[in-house]
Amino acid sequence: MMTANYVALATVIFFIGAAGVVVRRNPLIMLMSIELMWNAANLLFLAFARAWYNNAGHIFAFLVITVAAAEAAIGLAIVVVVFRSRTNVDVDEVAILKG
Amino acid sequence: MTAAFWILAVLLVASAIAVITASKPVYSVAGLLAHFFFLAITFFMLSAEFLAVIQLIVYSGAILMLFVFVIALLSSGVAPFALGPNRLPKIAAPAAAAVAVLLGFAGYAIAREPAITPRIVASYAGPVGAANVFGSVADFGRALFTTYLLPFEVTAFILMVAVIGVILLAGESTPYVPTRKRARIVERQVREAIVRAGEE
C-alpha cells in the first residue's frame, strides 16, 4: 500500500518541477526545477527498491545524483557564460535563433 | 509510520511549490534546501541510509552551494531578476490545466493499487542501520563494486566531462603555464626591468 503513495507523491513533485521549467523565466529557477524532477525520479527509484528489496534502485539513485551534479555544474557554467554580459537574467531575452 | 509519511509528503510538496514560486532566487534555494532535507528523511524511512546521507552531503552541500555562488555572482549590480515582458503566449493557462488533469490520472492509477508483487530478491531483511542488511552501506558498496561496476566506471567519464567542459566554457583563454617555467619568466622580466631602469 505504501508504494502507491510514494508513486503519487513522486508524480506530484515531478510535475511541479515540470511546471517550474515552463512557467519561470529565470534560468536558475529552471535548473532548480529540473533538479526537482530528477529528485522525484530518485524518490520513485528508492520506493520501488524498497518494494522489490532490490538495491539496483539505490545504485540507480546514486548514479542519478552524480549525473545531476555534473549537469548542474555545466548548466550553471553555461548560464554564467550566457548572462555574464546581459543586463537581466531572463531566458526570453535569449531568442536570437528562430524561424 | 503512515502519519510520518503524510506529514513529510505535505512538507515536500510545500517546499517544491516554494521553490518554483519564490520571488527571489535566494528564497527558492532555501525552499530547495528544505525539500532535500525532507527527502533525506523519506529515504531513511525507505531504509536507504547511504542514499539519505549522500543526499544531504552531495546534493545539499555541494550542488546547492554552487547555485548560491552563481546567484551571488549574477545578482551583483544587476537589475532585479525576471523583469521584462512575459512573452510566454497565452497557452500557459491551458498547460496548467493539463498538469492538473495528469495529476488526476496519477491519483487514479495509484488508487487502483497496482498489483506489485514484491519478489524478495535480497535474502535478508532487518532493522534499519544494522550491517549487511538491505539498504545498508556494506550492501550498497558490494553491489556497486561487483554487479554494477560498469556504470561506476562510466560515472568517472561523466565527471571528467563536466570538469573539462566547465573549464572550456567559462575559463579565461589564458593558457596554463607550469609553475617552474612561470617562475623563470618572472625572473627574466624583473632583470629586463632593472636593465631598462639602468639605461634611463
Add this chain to the structure above:
Amino acid sequence: MSITISHADWLAVLPLFIVGCGALIVLLVDLAWPKHAPRNVSLAIGIAVLIAAGAFAARTYGINHNAFGGGFILGGFAVIFEEIILLSSIVSLALFGALGRSDRIAGITALILWSTSGAMLMAGAANLMTIFLGLELLSLALYCLCGMAERKTSQESALKYLILSSTASGFLLFGMALLFGASGGVTLEGLAVPALAANPLYWLGGGFFLIGIAFKLSLMPFHMWSPDVYEGAPLPVTAFMSVVTKAGTLAVFARFAYSLPSSHNLLLPFFVIAGISMIGGNLAMLPQTDLKRLLAYSGIAQAGYIVAALAGATALGIRYALFYLAVYMFMNLGAFGVIALLSTDREEGAQLAVFSGLGRRRPALAAAMSFFLLALAGFPPTAGFLGKVLILSVNVNAGYAWLAALLVAGTAISLYAYFKIVRTMYERDMEAPPLPQSNAPLAYAGVLLCAVFVLALTFYPLTPSNVLPLAR
C-alpha cells in the same frame, strides 16, 4: 545476486574505454606542448584513437556476448552501430580541421571523444542504467561542445539544448523508474515478460521512456530544440550531433522495441509521431534560407524514415534501418563537409547566399552538394533511393502501409525543398561575393569518402545479416 565480471566482459567494452582514455591522452599531449598543441596534432591523435577503437570493435564482429549481466550486449547490432558512430566522429574531427578556434581544439577533441564513447555505450546498452549513463555522457559533452564557437548564438544554443534535454532526461528517468517498479529489475530482458502488459506502471513507464527517446531523435512534437541548436552550434559539432545522437538513440529504441512482447499498441504513438515528423520535417524545410537549419529539419524527416523501417519489429526492418542510417550518415556528413569547405574561421558558409551561383564558381563543390541533396531526396543513382525502396518494401510487408504512404508523400515534399537549393546553385545570372579557398585536406578527404560510399552503397548494399538477437 552479484555477477562475476570475466575477461570477455572487459573485452566487450574495450573500444569504449579506448576512446575514453584516448581523450585523456589528447589532453595530456596538449598539456605537455609549450603553448597549445597545434590543431592538427590533437586532431591526428583523436582520429588515430578512433581508428584503433574501430579496429578493435571490428575484430569482435562475430562474437555474441552478454557482458556485465546484461549491462552491455556485444553482438553484430552493437558493433555495426559502434562503427557508424566512430566513422561519423572521425569525419566530424576532420571537419574541425577546416575551421574553429585553434586554442581550444584539444579540449574539443577530448569532449568529442567522450561523447563518442557515450554513444558507443548506448549502442551496446541493454539495461536501463547503462542506457541512462550513455545518454547523459553523450549529452553532457554536447552541451559544452555547442557553446564552443565565439558567436552569441552558440552559447544560446548550448543553454537551450541543456535545459530542454535535461527536462527530457527527467521524463526518461521517471519512465525508467516506473519500468523498474513494474519489472523489478533494470535489464531490458526483464521487460520481455508478457504478464507485464496488464500492469499500468509498465504502460506509463514505457510511455515516459519513449518521450525521452523521441526528444533525442527530435521527432515532431519534441523537435523544437534541434533547428536552433543545429544552427547555433559550430558546424563540425552539428555534423557530429546530427548523426551520433540519432544513431545512439536508435540503437536504444531498437533494443527496447524488439525486446517487448506484444509491442504493437505500446509503440503505436511512437510510429504516429514518426509519420508526422516525416511530413512536418519536410514541410518545414521549404522556407529555410540557412543550410544548417534546413539540414536540421531534414534530419527530423530522415529520423522519421528510419523509425518507420523499424515498424512492426520485423527482422528485415532492423537491417534496412541500419542500412539507411549508414547511408544517412554519409549523405549528411557529406553535405556538412561541403558547407565546411565553404566557410572560413570567422563566419560559416551555411547561408543560401553563399550557395547562389555556386555551379559557376566552384563546379566540383556544387556537383558534390547536388549529389548529396539528390541522395537525401532519394533520387535514383544514389543509395538514398535504394534505402527508401527497401524501407517501403519492409513497411508494405509489415502491414504499416499508411507509414509507406506518408513516406512517399514526405519524399515528394522533400524533393521540392532540396531542389530549391540545387536550383539556387545553378541559377544563371547571380553575381555572388568571391569565395574563400579553404585548404583543409582532411575535410576534402571526408567529403570524397562520403560521396564514394553514397554511390557505392547503391550497387553493393551491405545489409548486415546476423544482427539479432538484441535483448538477450
Add this chain to the structure above:
Amino acid sequence: MMLLVIWLLPLLGAIVNFAFGPQLKRSAGIIGSALVGVSLIATLAEWAPATTGAGATLGVRQHLFAWMPGFDFGLLLDPLSLIWTLIITGVGFLILLYSIGYMWSDEAIARFFAYMDLFVFAMLTLVLSDNFVGLLVGWGLVGLASYFLIGFWFFKPTAVAAARKAFVINVVGDVAIMFAIFIMFAKIGSLSFSAVFAHVPMLDGWLFWTCTFLFIGAAAKSAQIPLHTWLPDAMEGPTPVSALIHAATMVTAGVYLVARCWPLWNASHEAQLLVGTTGAVTALAAAVLGIAQWDIKRILAYSTMSQIGYMIMGVGVTAYQAGVAHFFAHAFFKACLFLGAGIVIHELADEQDIRRMGGMRARTPVAFWAMFAAVLAISGVPLFSGFFSKDQIIYGALAHGHPWMYAAGIVTAGITTFYMFRLFFVTFFGTYRGDLNPADVGVEHPEEPTSHEPQHGATHPPAWIMALPVAILGVFSVIAGYVMIGSNSPWSRFFRPVFGFEKLPPVAISEIWTSVIVLVCVAIGFAVAYWRYATPEALADAPARLRAETHRMPRVLVRLYYFDDLIDLIVVKPAQALGTFFGRLFDPMVIDGAVRGVVSLSDAAAERIRDWQDGLLRVYALVVVAGAMCFAIYYALQGAAR
C-alpha cells in the same frame, strides 16, 4: 512488269523535276509530259491482256509486298481501271503538253511539272491498286497533289486558304474510307477487292455502314453536296490544274470507287437510294448555282459538279455502264472547255470575269470552235458524246425505279444547256468589254490580276502547243459518244465481264421517248440563252443588261446557298472556341490551379511550423511538456484499460 512501268514512270518524272528543278527550267515540262506519254503508250499496249480473262482472273495482276497478314499490296488492271488509266494518261498528256505553253512565263515551272507528275502517279496508284489500303494511299496522295497544285502560287493568300480547305475536306473523305476499311477488315479479315467482294454477305448488319462511309469518301473527293465547297475555291490554281484535276480525273475518283465496289451496292438497296439521291440533288443544285456565277472557271467548276452529280446518280442506281460512259465523255469535253477558257484567260492577261470579256470569237478562233463543240457535247445535243451518255443515265434512273431522279435529270439537262450557252454567248459574241470601266459592267471590286512575274527575256511559247491539245480534245468530245450507241454497243460489251449483263425491265417511258423529252428541254434552254444574250439588240447593250442581271441576282445564289457560312458556323467556329477555352482557361486555371494549390498549401503549412519556432526557450519547453502530456494521457488510458 508493264504495270510497274505505267505506275512508276510519272513518279520518276516527279522526282527528276523536283530534284533538278532549277537547272531544268522549261525542259522540265518536256520531260514531265514525255514520261506521261510513255505511260499512255504502255497502257495501250496492255489493252489486250487487261480485257481477257473473267471473274477472278480478269485483267493483269502484279503482287507488290505485304505489311501484315491482311494488309498486302498489289496492282490490278482490269477494264474498269483500264478506262480510268487511259483518261488519266491520255487527257493528262494533252494537258501537260498544253501547260508547257500556259506556264511558259512562270519561273517555278519545274516545280509545277513535278507536282503534276506526282498527281498522275497518285491517281494511278488509286486506280491501279487491287485493295482498299492501296486505294486509300492513292486517295491521300491525290489530295496532297491537289493541295500543292491549288496552292501553287503560294504567295496568294486566297490560293493558300483554298488549298488548305481542299486538303482538310479531302482528309474527311480519307477518314471515312478508313472507317469502312476497319469494318471490312474486322468482318472479312482481308482488304483485297477480290476477297471482299467474294464475302459480301459476311458484312451483314454493317453492309449499309460500309457503303455509307465509302460514299462519304467518294462525296468528299467528287465534291457532292455536303462536301462540295472546296471545288469552286480550287479554281485558284492554274487553269491546266483545274482541267486535269478538277474536271477530268480526281473529282471522278468517287465514281470509280462506287463503280469498283458495285457488288456492295448491288447488295444494299438503301445505299443505292442514298447515292442516287445525293447525285441527283447535287446535279440540280450545282446547275442552278452555275447560272449565278460570272467567273468563267467557277461556272465550269459548278458544271463539273453538276455532271459528276449525274455520274454519281448513274452508278448510284446501279446503271454502272451509263455512269462510266458519262465519265468517259465528260473527261474530254470538260477538259476541252477548261483549256479553251485557259487560252481566253491567257489572251486577256489573266482576266477571268466573263462580264469583262466578249467578242473573243475573232481573237481566239481555235478556242471558239473547240469550245463550241464541247458546249454542244455537254448540253447533250445529238451526234455529240454528251447526248448518248447523259440519256443512258436518265433512262437508267427511270428503269431502276427512281422516277423523281428521272425528272431531276431532265430538268438539270435543260439548265445545263442554258448556263453553258450563256457562258458561250457572253464570252465569244458581242464586242470586247475589257477596256470599259468595270463598274458599269456590274463588277463591284475587280480582282487585280495575279502578278506572277513573267520570265525575263520573255520568249513566246510555240503557237501550236496550246491550240493542238484543245483541238484534239474538241474532236474527241464529239466522237467519244459513238462507241456507246445502242443496247449492245461496244461499250457495254467492253464492260460486260466487269459488271455482268443486266436485262432492264420494260418501263413506262421507253428510251427513245426519254431522249425526245431531254432534247425538248435542251432546246428550251438554248432558246432562253439565245434570247437573253445572243440576239443582236442584246449584244448591242450587253453592258447594261449584264449590270442589271448582276444586281438582280438573288442573294441566296450569290452566297452559294450559305453552305460556306453553315460549315463555318457548325464546324470551324466551335472547334476554335473549344480550343481557346481549353488552351487559355482550362489548362492554366483548373489543372495547374490544382498543382499551384497544393504547392501554396504546403508553403502555408511550412509557415505555420516556422511561426511556432519563435526562439523562446520556454515555448519549446512548453511544447515538450504538452507533447509529453498527450503521450502520458494515451498511456494512462491504455494502462487503465488493462
Add this chain to the structure above:
Amino acid sequence: MVLVLIALPLLAGSLLLLLPQNDRRWSRSTGCIVAAITFVLPLAAGGSGSFSAHWLSRPFAASFDFAWNGVSLWLVLLLALCTFCAILATNMVQARTMIALLLLLEASMMGLFTARDVLLFALFWDVMLLPPFFALLWWGPERKTAWRFIIYNFSGGLLLLLATAAFGVLSGSTDVIGSTHQFAGAWAPWIFAGFAIAFAVKTPLWPLHTWMPATYADLPPPMVSVISAVQSKAGLYGFIVIALPFLRIAMIQWSALFVALALVSLLYGALIALTQSDIKRIVAYSSLSHLGLIVLAIFCFNAIAVQGAIAYIVAHGLFSASLFLILGYVEEREETRSIAHLGGLGKSNPKLAGAFTIAALAALGLPGLAGFVGEIVILTGVFRAGYFWPALIALVPIVLASAYMLRLLQDTINGPEVAALPKRRDLTVLEGLAVAPLLVALFVLGVYPAMIWR
C-alpha cells in the same frame, strides 16, 4: 555488350564536361561518333544482347539485368538516331554543355529501355529527369517550367517506386520483364494504379499533361527533339512491357477509364493545337493528341493494335523530332515563335520549307509516310477489339490534325513575305544533315513498315 550502350554515352557525356564551355567543334564530333556507335551496335548485334549481375536478394530478388529485343530494340535505335541528329543540330552558345547533357540523357534512357528489372527501370526512370531539368534551368526563359516538370515527373516516379516495392515484395522478384507472372490478389489494382499514374504523367495523358507544353516550348530545340521523340515513349513502353504482361487483370478492369482518358487527350490536344499561337506549343499539343492514340491502342488488348502502336511510337518519334528541330531552325532565323508574326519563309529558304512540309505531312498522317501506317493499323485493331465508337471518335482528331498542321505549315512558309522578318540564309549543310536521316526514315517506314513487325 549492352553495357557499352549505356556506359559509352555516360562516359563521353561526363568527359565532355572537361572541355571549355562553348567549344563546338570537338564536342560535336565526339558526340556524333558516340551516337552513331550506339545506333550501329544494336543493328550489328542482331536481335538480342544481354547482361546481368546480382544486385539485391533480401526483400525481393533484383539484379542489373539488361537486354533488348522487340519493342526495346526499336526504341533504342530511335533514341540513338534522335540523339545523333540533335547533336548535329546543336550550335547554341554553350554547345559543349548541351551535348554533354544530350549524351547523359541518351545513357539514362538506354538504361531504361534495356532494363529487364522493374527496380532498375524505376531507377533509370528518375535519372532521365535530370538532364531536361538542368537544361530548363540553364536555358529555360522562366524557372516555373523547370519546377513543374520536376515535380510532376518525380512524383510520378515516386508512385512508380512504391508500386515497384509492392511488386517486388508480392512477386518475390523484380527481375521479371520477359517472364510471365500474373498478379491477381487484392493488391493488383493498387500496384497497377501506381504504375499507371506514373506512366500517364510521363506519356502525358490528359489530366496530368499540363507540364508538357511549357516544357517542350522552353527547352532548347536539340533537347526537346529527343525528349518529345523518345522520353515521352517511356510511359508507353512501360505500359507495353510491364503493365500488359503482369497486371492484365487489373488493367482490364480499368481499361474503360483509360480508353476514355485517351479519347479525351486525343480531342483535347487537337483542339488546343488549332488555336495556339506559339509554333512549338502547337507541335507539343499535337504530340499530346498522337500519344493519346497509342494509349487507346494499348488499352484495347488487341494484338494488331499493339503492333500498330509500336509502329506509331517509332513514327511519332521520327516526325516529332524532325518537327522540333525544324522549328528550332525557324526560331533561330526569325527570333520569334508566334505564328502571327511569321510567314513567307518558303520564298527565301526553299530547303527549309521542303523539310518542314515533309515532317508536317508525316505528322498529320499522310498515306505513304510513317504516320499513316501506325494510325490505320491501330484503329483497325481498336475496331476489331470491339470498340466501335472510340474508333469513330478517334478519326475526328485525324481530320483536326490536318487542319492544325497545315495552319502551322502554311502560316510559316506560305503567304506573302513579311517585311518585318529579316531575310536569313537557307538551311546550311549541317542543319540539313541533322534533319535528313529522320525524314528518310519517315519515308522508308512509310513505304515498307513490315520490318518493324518482322
